[in-house]
Amino acid sequence: MTGARTRPVTVTVTNYDEARFDERTCTRAGEIEGLALRPAVTWIDADGVHDTEMVQAIGExxxxxxxxLEDIANTRQRPKIEDYRDYLYVAVRMLTPGDGEFHSEQVSLVLGKGYVVSFQEHPGDVFERIRERLRAGAGRLRSEGADYLFYALLDAIVDGYFSVIEAFGERIEAVEEEVVADPDRETLQAIYALKRSLVALRRSVWPLRDVVAELERGESPLIREPMLVYLRDVYDHT
Structure with a gap:
């Protein structure tokens, strides 16, 4: 934990449209101003929330x-959505498979007019394919607005749940084989551990259904009507 607190937060600011692409990395709060909200879509991606000065600079x-900003710094929240009119704030859990368990961290997404901000607890995420598509100009991302980027980030997080579920399936099969072949006290402990993990998974995923359902209703002017069908697909996945 000490290393996480002292590690500098890296912020990547990406500005793009169909014809242009610019990507810059910032490690000091003073570098943020002037890079954000150019006349294109802006994606500000922060790989930590422990540096309050950096988070404040992005907010300003x-x-x-x-x-x-307080909600962003508080990383123990249930998935939720808040509409501040000028922007939407969504808190979700990003899950990745781990050794016998799964890793869970909060990702905060802010959708405003022409921009998306993503805050993660640690470096490493499920967004690399989105970055690659933006850099290569592949697919629809570069020709769409900020609401499409917002959808793509949310969809990538939800897609990451499937790899966690697959890992659970393999663990369950292994425990079933132990139960049939030669059950012992360790088998019972493995069953309890699985149960705890599945409960934690449900707590991370279940509230997200309500978040996506609210987005899908299309009540925010920040989300264009053509985007609703994509959000409906995310809802089906949850």
């Missing part, structure tokens, strides 16, 4: 309310 650059 795009106009994020102090209460939202």
């Amino acid at each position: 650059a795009v106009g994020i309310h102090p209460l939202t």
Whole structure:
């Protein structure tokens, strides 16, 4: 934990449209101003929330309310959505398979007019394919607005759940074989561990259904009507 607190937060600011692409990395709060909210789609991606000065600088650059910044720093929240009119704030859990368990961290997404901000607890995420598509100009990302980028990030997080579920399936099969072949005290402990993990998984995923359902209703002007069918697909996945 000490290393995580002292490690500098790296912020990647990406500005793009169909014809242009610019990607820059910032490690100091003073570098944020001027890079954000150019006349294109802006994606600000922060790989940590422990540096309050950096989080504050991002908030000031795009106009994020102090209460939202508090929520971003508080990484023990259930998935939720809040509409501040000028922007939408969504907190979700990003899950990745681990050794016998799964790793869970909070990702905060902020969708505003022409921009998306993503805050993660640690480096490493499920967004690399999105970065590659933006750099290569592949697919629809470069020709769409910020709401499509917002959808793509949310969809990548939900898709990551499937790899966790597959890992659980393999663990369950292994425990079933032990139960049939030669059950012992360790088998019982493995069953209890699986149960705890599945409960934690449900707590991370289940509230997300309500979040996506609210997005899908299309009540925010920040989400264009053509995007609703994509959000409906994310809802089906959850």
